[in-house]
Amino acid sequence: MRYLNTLLLAAFALLPGMAAAAYPDRPISLIVPYAAGGGTDTAARILAKKLAPRLGQSVVVENKAGAATQIGTQHVVKAAPDGYTLLMGTANLGTNPAFYDKLPYDAKKDLIPIVQVTDVPVYIFASTEGPIKSFDQLLAAGRSPNGLSYATAGVGSIPHLAGELFRRKAKLDLRHIPYKGSSEAVIAVSSNQVPISFDNLAPASGQLKAGRIKPLAIASERRSEAQPDVPTLAELGYPVSASSWWGVLAPKGTSPEVIARLNKEINAVLKDPEVRSYFLEQGMHPVGGSPDDFARHIASETSKWKSIVSEAGIKLAE
Numbered sequence: 001m002r003y004l005n006t007l008l009l010a011a012f013a014l015l016p017g018m019a020a021a022a023y024p025d026r027p028i029s030l031i032v033p034y035a036a037g038g039g040t041d042t043a044a045r046i047l048a049k050k051l052a053p054r055l056g057q058s059v060v061v062e063n064k065a066g067a068a069t070q071i072g073t074q075h076v077v078k079a080a081p082d083g084y085t086l087l088m089g090t091a092n093l094g095t096n097p098a099f100y101d102k103l104p105y106d107a108k109k110d111l112i113p114i115v116q117v118t119d120v121p122v123y124i125f126a127s128t129e130g131p132i133k134s135f136d137q138l139l140a141a142g143r144s145p146n147g148l149s150y151a152t153a154g155v156g157s158i159p160h161l162a163g164e165l166f167r168r169k170a171k172l173d174l175r176h177i178p179y180k181g182s183s184e185a186v187i188a189v190s191s192n193q194v195p196i197s198f199d200n201l202a203p204a205s206g207q208l209k210a211g212r213i214k215p216l217a218i219a220s221e222r223r224s225e226a227q228p229d230v231p232t233l234a235e236l237g238y239p240v241s242a243s244s245w246w247g248v249l250a251p252k253g254t255s256p257e258v259i260a261r262l263n264k265e266i267n268a269v270l271k272d273p274e275v276r277s278y279f280l281e282q283g284m285h286p287v288g289g290s291p292d293d294f295a296r297h298i299a300s301e302t303s304k305w306k307s308i309v310s311e312a313g314i315k316l317a318e
Contacts, residue, residue: 025057039120050275099156111250116297122198135231151197155316166240196216
């Protein structure tokens, strides 16, 4: 009897490990808090496509857009913490606390970071038909009595915050012209309605290839493999770093074993040559790393943008 009891105890001790080893045994939902077709959505879909065979289960991308990513994020926060509902988190996890006094979730308490997927730096673009042909001309125009206007995808977007950060660092007179998304902002600068814009590479790539706009600088700590000839703002004397970013998170309470498995497999996907090539073509830098790395990144971004938004007095109702 004593021998039988010992065997039973040993079997029960193995159950948590056995349950973790069985994960996943059904399809996984990856929630994108934006509409289909945008950068977050396309990045999530290539990640899901490559992740599925590694996990042995389908990874289904679901779009739940609205309220500056709050609807999709809240859906994941309320989901069962079993690893079957994940969030393709965005830079809004870092910027929303700067704009909203009350959110329906606390990203730090209600979500567990798994891995940062991409870093998507902001560029300064100029119309090739406009008066700004170089970075020095941009500085001169920004210091002139009339100042300089710049376009972005909207108030509170990462490109807008990048423009504000650069304005303050360089002590320029820059006037923000917000548009309803990157597509409108790109058209505005390519047609020389506005002389410059702050934006990510992917929305601007068509006009860039057509020769209607040119990149003057990138707000990144290093040059991009996608545009290696474009200098960083730091190289030009203005250490400004501003990026959109995406990463995968799970609801609070998800087991460490599941988090570790997902982290391992997503890191492997990010090393896949096809994935890296796709991301770099879109101006997205594959990142990877540990859950702690991603948690530190979110905390740093939240603190950074809270300070800038507060000091600049930026309001979403602008």
